[in-house]
Amino acid sequence: MHIPDGFLDTKTWIGMGGISAVFIGTAIRKVNKKITEKHIPLLGVTAAFVFAAQMFNFPVGGGTSGHFMGATLIAVLLGPWASVLIMTTVLTVQCLIFQDGGLTALGANIFNMGIVGGFFGYYINTLLQLFIHGKKGIFVGGFTASWCTIVLSSVCCAIELGISGTMPFKIVIPAMAGIHAIIGIGEGFITVATLSLLIKVRPDLLNLQKI
Amino acid sequence: MNLPNIKSKTLFIAFGLSFVIGLVFLIMPFVSQKPDGLQKVVDDTMSFLKKDDFKPTINVPMPGYTMPGLKHKFDTKQYAGIIGVFVVFGVSVFVGYLIRKRRKNL
Numbered sequence: 001m002h003i004p005d006g007f008l009d010t011k012t013w014i015g016m017g018g019i020s021a022v023f024i025g026t027a028i029r030k031v032n033k034k035i036t037e038k039h040i041p042l043l044g045v046t047a048a049f050v051f052a053a054q055m056f057n058f059p060v061g062g063g064t065s066g067h068f069m070g071a072t073l074i075a076v077l078l079g080p081w082a083s084v085l086i087m088t089t090v091l092t093v094q095c096l097i098f099q100d101g102g103l104t105a106l107g108a109n110i111f112n113m114g115i116v117g118g119f120f121g122y123y124i125n126t127l128l129q130l131f132i133h134g135k136k137g138i139f140v141g142g143f144t145a146s147w148c149t150i151v152l153s154s155v156c157c158a159i160e161l162g163i164s165g166t167m168p169f170k171i172v173i174p175a176m177a178g179i180h181a182i183i184g185i186g187e188g189f190i191t192v193a194t195l196s197l198l199i200k201v202r203p204d205l206l207n208l209q210k211i
Numbered sequence: 212m213n214l215p216n217i218k219s220k221t222l223f224i225a226f227g228l229s230f231v232i233g234l235v236f237l238i239m240p241f242v243s244q245k246p247d248g249l250q251k252v253v254d255d256t257m258s259f260l261k262k263d264d265f266k267p268t269i270n271v272p273m274p275g276y277t278m279p280g281l282k283h284k285f286d287t288k289q290y291a292g293i294i295g296v297f298v299v300f301g302v303s304v305f306v307g308y309l310i311r312k313r314r315k316n317l
Contacts, residue, residue, distance in 0.1 A: 045227030
């Protein structure tokens with residue numbers, strides 16, 4: 001879902017860059033109030049895991065592959081604002097070192113994957129865990145939130161492409177949503193598998209104060 | 212909340228990064244080479260466009276997770292991935308410490 005250079009017109013990439021910059025600035029202020037020494041290693045290791053996992057493309061049929069996004073996992077562990085910061089770091093490194101995502105599209109990529117992914121992932125998971133408690137709630141919430149964020153992020157990406165005139169809305173939105181509805185299943189399973197591992201080895205990390 | 216001692220943090224980081232690097236070496240040879248969702252949509256709907264129609268804004272050291280001097284595609288992605296893991300880890304921890312230090316100084 002990393003949009004390359006040239007796919008977005010000037011007004012779209014400047015606009016998305018501005019929106020993302022506001023969210024990043026706010027995330028720094030919010031995280032600043034609550035971050036402790038205990039959060040910092042988790043920030044680093046989670047970012048490293050998300051970066052690596054985004055490289056692991058898995059086939060989803062129809063000649064397509066998908067990859068893990070990770071925003072929901074980060075949001076479940078550390079909160080939505082931390083998700084914005086970590087995803088910004090991952091996407092920026094990917095852009096500047098590996099050309100995975102264009103420089104002009106960086107703001108849009110951060111919005112789609114970091115902001116939409118982080119906030120919807122966190123609040124959908126939180127809402128579901130209000131009704132389903134315990135481990136079942138963690139897994140159902142994690143899976144559902146992950147699936148939803150993949151689809152929502154892809155729709156945002158499609159809307160940006162449509163606004164830019166790169167592809168018509170009536171083609172790009174259903175195409176992106178359809179493919180990512182399948183990719184989202186993979187995202188859900190990877191999120192649940194990771195949470196399951198953490199419950200076994202470091203259950204305290206799931207109860208860390210969200211920053 | 213009690214702060215963990217340095218040894219515990221070090222072990223967590225060492226184990227975490229080792230796990231991630233292990234995943235990179237184990238999984239990279241088997242990743243799918245098929246286009247991802249966005250690329251597939253572009254290929255299907257804009258097949259009239261050539262690959263060179265969208266040029267990147269900047270030159271980067273390891274485009275497409277390739278590394279100069281390494282010929283096999285999987286090898287380059289693995290080692291590029293390892294470098295990326297350490298860079299992302301380092302930048303994230305640095306940003307975390309900067310934000311925390313900013314609060315201490317206020």
